[in-house]
Amino acid sequence: MIDIVRLKENFRAVREKSPLVHNITNYVAMNFSANALLAAGASPVMAHAAEEVEEMAQIAGALVINIGTLDAKWIESMIIAGKTKHKTGGITVLDPVGVGATTYRTKTAWRIIDECHPNIIRGNASEIMALMDAEIKSKGVDSSCSSTDALNSAKMLAERTGAVVVISGETDYITDGKRVETIKNGSHLMPLVTAMGCTASSMVGAFAAVNPSNLLEASLHAMALMGTAGEIAAKKSDGPGSLLTNFVDTLYNITEEQLAEIVRQ
Amino acid sequence: MIDIVRLKENFRAVREKSPLVHNITNYVAMNFSANALLAAGASPVMAHAAEEVEEMAQIAGALVINIGTLDAKWIESMIIAGKTKHKTGGITVLDPVGVGATTYRTKTAWRIIDECHPNIIRGNASEIMALMDAEIKSKGVDSSCSSTDALNSAKMLAERTGAVVVISGETDYITDGKRVETIKNGSHLMPLVTAMGCTASSMVGAFAAVNPSNLLEASLHAMALMGTAGEIAAKKSDGPGSLLTNFVDTLYNITEEQLAEIVRQ
Amino acid sequence: MIDIVRLKENFRAVREKSPLVHNITNYVAMNFSANALLAAGASPVMAHAAEEVEEMAQIAGALVINIGTLDAKWIESMIIAGKTKHKTGGITVLDPVGVGATTYRTKTAWRIIDECHPNIIRGNASEIMALMDAEIKSKGVDSSCSSTDALNSAKMLAERTGAVVVISGETDYITDGKRVETIKNGSHLMPLVTAMGCTASSMVGAFAAVNPSNLLEASLHAMALMGTAGEIAAKKSDGPGSLLTNFVDTLYNITEEQLAEIVRQ
Numbered sequence: 001m002i003d004i005v006r007l008k009e010n011f012r013a014v015r016e017k018s019p020l021v022h023n024i025t026n027y028v029a030m031n032f033s034a035n036a037l038l039a040a041g042a043s044p045v046m047a048h049a050a051e052e053v054e055e056m057a058q059i060a061g062a063l064v065i066n067i068g069t070l071d072a073k074w075i076e077s078m079i080i081a082g083k084t085k086h087k088t089g090g091i092t093v094l095d096p097v098g099v100g101a102t103t104y105r106t107k108t109a110w111r112i113i114d115e116c117h118p119n120i121i122r123g124n125a126s127e128i129m130a131l132m133d134a135e136i137k138s139k140g141v142d143s144s145c146s147s148t149d150a151l152n153s154a155k156m157l158a159e160r161t162g163a164v165v166v167i168s169g170e171t172d173y174i175t176d177g178k179r180v181e182t183i184k185n186g187s188h189l190m191p192l193v194t195a196m197g198c199t200a201s202s203m204v205g206a207f208a209a210v211n212p213s214n215l216l217e218a219s220l221h222a223m224a225l226m227g228t229a230g231e232i233a234a235k236k237s238d239g240p241g242s243l244l245t246n247f248v249d250t251l252y253n254i255t256e257e258q259l260a261e262i263v264r265q
Numbered sequence: 266m267i268d269i270v271r272l273k274e275n276f277r278a279v280r281e282k283s284p285l286v287h288n289i290t291n292y293v294a295m296n297f298s299a300n301a302l303l304a305a306g307a308s309p310v311m312a313h314a315a316e317e318v319e320e321m322a323q324i325a326g327a328l329v330i331n332i333g334t335l336d337a338k339w340i341e342s343m344i345i346a347g348k349t350k351h352k353t354g355g356i357t358v359l360d361p362v363g364v365g366a367t368t369y370r371t372k373t374a375w376r377i378i379d380e381c382h383p384n385i386i387r388g389n390a391s392e393i394m395a396l397m398d399a400e401i402k403s404k405g406v407d408s409s410c411s412s413t414d415a416l417n418s419a420k421m422l423a424e425r426t427g428a429v430v431v432i433s434g435e436t437d438y439i440t441d442g443k444r445v446e447t448i449k450n451g452s453h454l455m456p457l458v459t460a461m462g463c464t465a466s467s468m469v470g471a472f473a474a475v476n477p478s479n480l481l482e483a484s485l486h487a488m489a490l491m492g493t494a495g496e497i498a499a500k501k502s503d504g505p506g507s508l509l510t511n512f513v514d515t516l517y518n519i520t521e522e523q524l525a526e527i528v529r530q
Numbered sequence: 531m532i533d534i535v536r537l538k539e540n541f542r543a544v545r546e547k548s549p550l551v552h553n554i555t556n557y558v559a560m561n562f563s564a565n566a567l568l569a570a571g572a573s574p575v576m577a578h579a580a581e582e583v584e585e586m587a588q589i590a591g592a593l594v595i596n597i598g599t600l601d602a603k604w605i606e607s608m609i610i611a612g613k614t615k616h617k618t619g620g621i622t623v624l625d626p627v628g629v630g631a632t633t634y635r636t637k638t639a640w641r642i643i644d645e646c647h648p649n650i651i652r653g654n655a656s657e658i659m660a661l662m663d664a665e666i667k668s669k670g671v672d673s674s675c676s677s678t679d680a681l682n683s684a685k686m687l688a689e690r691t692g693a694v695v696v697i698s699g700e701t702d703y704i705t706d707g708k709r710v711e712t713i714k715n716g717s718h719l720m721p722l723v724t725a726m727g728c729t730a731s732s733m734v735g736a737f738a739a740v741n742p743s744n745l746l747e748a749s750l751h752a753m754a755l756m757g758t759a760g761e762i763a764a765k766k767s768d769g770p771g772s773l774l775t776n777f778v779d780t781l782y783n784i785t786e787e788q789l790a791e792i793v794r795q
Contacts, residue, residue, distance in 0.1 A: 028295045028311050030558045030599075034724035039770050044724070045628065046558055049601040052634035059631065069295075071314040071338070073601070098310065101324065104317035192517065194299035194309070240304050241513025248771025252722065293560045293576050334560075336579040336603070363575065366589065369582035457782065459564035459574070505569050506778025 008256040015041030019209035022060035026068025029195035033202040039251035042206035053081035061209025068097035082116025094118035095201035100130025122166035122201045125150035172223045184264040185227030187234030224263045273521040280306030284474030287325035291333025294460035298467040304516035307471035318346035326474025333362035347381025359383035360466035365395025387431035387466045390415035437488045449529040450492030452499030489528045538786040545571030549739030552590035556598025559725035563732040569781035572736035583611035591739025598627035612646025624648035625731035630660025652696035652731045655680035702753045714794040715757030717764030754793045
């Protein structure tokens with residue numbers, strides 16, 4: 001069960017502490033994720049050069065590694081940044097975009113897991129299932145399975161990796177392998193805005209940075225904000241174009257009270 | 266002449282089949298093109314790593330190669346993906362952004378044509394003319410010629426390459442070298458939204474994926490949707506900023522009946 | 531003091547001459563900066579391949595180098611383009627994004643200054659101070675100092691480099707080391723739109739391209755347009771999401787008279 005007082009406290013902490021979130025993310029997501037983080041009160045930085053990611057990872061409150069438009073050079077930087085973060089006791093969120101669609105993505109995601117030990121893994125149902133089951137061939141980067149189907153995979157993945165695992169979907173699941181929390185907010189328009197999932201991963205990074213001792217809770221709170229803001233924004237939107245705009249505005253305007261009132265588990 | 270029944274059928278097919286469109290496109294266009302494809306019902310994926318484009322090109326319904334922010338590594342991937350697509354009988358759309366502005370772009374576009382044999386080439390008037398006439402120095406990536414001037418070049422290009430050639434402009438021309446179709450929808454605000462042309466190429470990819478046996482028609486239908494949605498969206502817009510948003514919303518909301526009613530040849 | 535007649539003349543020149551602005555900029559900024567330039571009347575091109583930047587830099591009215599998402603390959607291209615621009619008497623604007631956050635950024639910015647001799651440097655207060663004072667560790671890419679604090683650094687930087695230096699902030703400062711001009715327009719929402727500063731640098735490039743003999747004035751006029759359009763747009767906006775959209779619309783719609791009336795020094 002979500003602790004409403006803690007939810008409000010932690011959202012306030014994001015706004016007040018403005019944690020630096022270091023994103024090594026895909027080209028499609030960069031602008032939207034940066035705007036969403038800024039609107040929510042966090043401080044985004046995008047940096048991928050092998051020469052600087054070690055230094056950047058150390059000053060950031062959390063690192064978000066997203067393989068959406070991966071290539072060999074970027075993977076090298078992801079690994080350097082992720083290893084640095086792990087060695088220094090920092091927090092890494094992994095977004096395994098499109099895992100299952102190509103062998104390269106699946107291998108890369110597992111390489112990052114094995115070498116960098118991410119603390120949180122967030123994906124859609126296909127991606128989480130594909131991580132645990134090489135037989136599932138995801139159709140590109142969209143989710144063709146429901147998040148409920150993937151819950152068992154998520155629990156197994158959490159147990160195997162020690163990470164908190166988040167599945168985005170109509171119902172969001174957040175699990176450490178034993179406990180399972182849910183968020184039931186959102187809108188059917190949200191998956192039609194590209195990089196909405198990537199942005200959720202970055203938001204998880206922001207909440208984890210201000211709540212590092214409870215990453216299950218941090219992930220839950222981030223997904224609560226995403227779903228709630230998406231739901232409010234969708235009511236004002238004529239389609240996915242205006243949802244993008246209204247979502248950023250809502251992240252900026254939503255009060256702790258609104259968040260607490262609208263969140264559903 | 267556009268067959269209205271077929272136009273409606275094929276737009277429905279995009280929405281129902283949600284074809285996977287593999288884009289190796291430029292950094293400027295990625296977010297907008299992905300959002301436009303999603304709003305129209307298609308399923309975009311952006312992937313450029315040499316290690317995965319062969320696999321991705323094979324699962325996608327169409328490949329879109331866009332050289333807007335080309336470099337040596339990306340060209341290598343474009344060639345691998347394009348060759349794979351050609352060898353397996355798949356469909357490739359080429360968007361020769363900025364051809365004529367630099368020698369590198371002109372050479373690269375011809376290299377892709379010669380090695381990958383794209384089935385459809387879409388550009389603005391300058392680009393299509395520059396492809397056929399090395400004497401024309403395009404001023405950057407914007408079009409300084411009218412699309413009518415370029416029609417002869419388009420026909421010659423279609424004959425030389427065997428591709429359907431699409432010229433975007435006040436009037437869009439779609440030709441296979443013999444037949445010429447036109448679309449006269451749109452708005453003067455459309456060229457002021459960056460990557461609107463790139464997005465047209467991606468949309469052509471979506472329509473080609475669901476209508477692979479008639480690529481002239483597929484291109485015509487895609488341009489009909491682009492022009493019609495742009496025209497509807499422009500009426501609600503105060504400038505190119507709101508046009509971007511309204512265009513995505515319109516792609517999501519437009520009915521087959523509206524499309525059929527508003528399209529002009 | 532701003533010369534209102536000159537301000538109007540030069541804004542008109544941007545719209546009428548539509549200068550080609552060659553941006554080697556970061557992934558986050560590309561789409562927004564291109565849309566802002568188009569809306570203001572300029573003609574953006576994004577190109578970074580080592581093979582073509584020399585040719586592109588020569589046909590462009592100004593080059594904008596932005597190190598926001600730098601890496602070794604891109605730096606190589608920035609240097610080639612910047613040297614070409616300097617050698618041919620063209621104008622280069624440098625945006626030293628995140629200088630001070632990592633050693634790599636600070637070194638790269640100074641390398642570009644030393645090898646390419648940019649004519650204009652635009653940053654936020656932290657970045658300008660960090661350029662002059664290696665002791666200041668900027669917290670990522672956001673500004674944690676006020677622009678007034680940085681004015682002395684800006685003057686010193688201008689004297690040392692010969693460049694016009696622009697500090698964005700609540701008050702914008704524009705100095706050549708001796709004269710200091712200010713712009714006091716804008717909105718507290720502007721820094722919450724990612725790449726707003728990067729876009730200011732691109733806009734400085736557009737104004738410099740049409741007013742190459744007076745770069746202090748060109749920078750002043752660009753910042754006047756940015757601040758004024760931001761201020762008008764913010765009044766219609768519910769948050770940073772709608773500000774992005776309204777800002778682009780305002781750049782398109784603002785009249786010379788509005789600009790002249792609203793600008794504050």
